[in-house]
Amino acid sequence: MRASRFIPWLTQLLEPHLPEGVQLIEWSEAGVTRDAGMEATMGFVLQAPGGGAVYLQAVHSGGDYSTEEVVVEGEPPAPVPPADLAIQPGGQVRMVDVEAWITALVINSQLREIAEVQRYSTRPNRGAHPFGFNVIWHSGAASHVHLLHTLRAGERRSADNKYRVLEVV
Numbered sequence: 653m654r655a656s657r658f659i660p661w662l663t664q665l666l667e668p669h670l671p672e673g674v675q676l677i678e679w680s681e682a683g684v685t686r687d688a689g690m691e692a693t694m695g696f697v698l699q700a701p702g703g704g705a706v707y708l709q710a711v712h713s714g715g716d717y718s719t720e721e722v723v724v725e726g727e728p729p730a731p732v733p734p735a736d737l738a739i740q741p742g743g744q745v746r747m748v749d750v751e752a753w754i755t756a757l758v759i760n761s762q763l764r765e766i767a768e769v770q771r772y773s774t775r776p777n778r779g780a781h782p783f784g785f786n787v788i789w790h791s792g793a794a795s796h797v798h799l800l801h802t803l804r805a806g807e808r809r810s811a812d813n814k815y816r817v818l819e820v821v
Contacts, residue, residue, distance in 0.1 A: 653765050654721050655662035655712045658795050661709050662710075665757055673701030674745070681697055682707070684800075687809070695800065696747075702743025703805030704751055704821025708784075708797050715793035722731060725803045726790040732759050744820045747783040747802065754797075755785045765789055772798070782817055 653661065654714050659679075667676055670677060677697040684690050684697075684707065695709040704800040715721075737754035753769055768788040772781050784798035809820050 653723075653787075653791070653793070653795065654715060654717070655694050655710065656794070657817055658712070659696065660708055661733050661763075662754075662758070663696050665761055666754065669737075669753075669757060671739055673739065673743065674701040674737065684809070688780075695797075698745070700743055700745045700821055701739060704818075705743070705801070705808070706747070706799060706821060707801035707803075708750075709757075709800040711798070713795045713796065714789075714793050715791060722791070723765060724791040726767060728762045728766050729759050729763055729769055731762065732756050734760065740820060746820050747799065747817065748819070751783045751785060757758045758785075758787060765791070783817075793816070 654681065663676055667741050670676060677699060679685055679695045682697045684693065684695065685798040693709055695707060698706045735756040737749050737753040740746060751773055755769050755771050758766065766787060767790045770786040772784040774779060787795040799817050800815065801813055802816065803809065804818065804821055807813065
């Protein structure tokens, strides 16, 4: 699945499952695409009831963008138990819960284009991004979703908090 279909598909998947008080904000509505160097990026924001925000950016790899997309299907990953995006005291959300909630919904969608879903927090070598996930497509392409900003209530996006990962916002 290419970037132009992935984010709309993912946000449509998440919207009916948003916990009370959590808002999903489009990347452009949040103003991210007006930031220098971010004009062509894709993602979305989850705003917690307490005012904290999680900016999730999607980066894609693989696939030939010089031709029309060919949808490749196969066996989807086995369903997993649903995960809740639990609201913490003070209206906060935990990043581990955000990651678990999204990946469970993606896997349980049983979309036949998905070959595998990998959570960053559960992999043996966590890497530079402690929370996020990869969606590996049967086409050979992959979508990588990481936390661009995690902001406490009242904080604004800045170069100083880009890629800073708070465990709770």
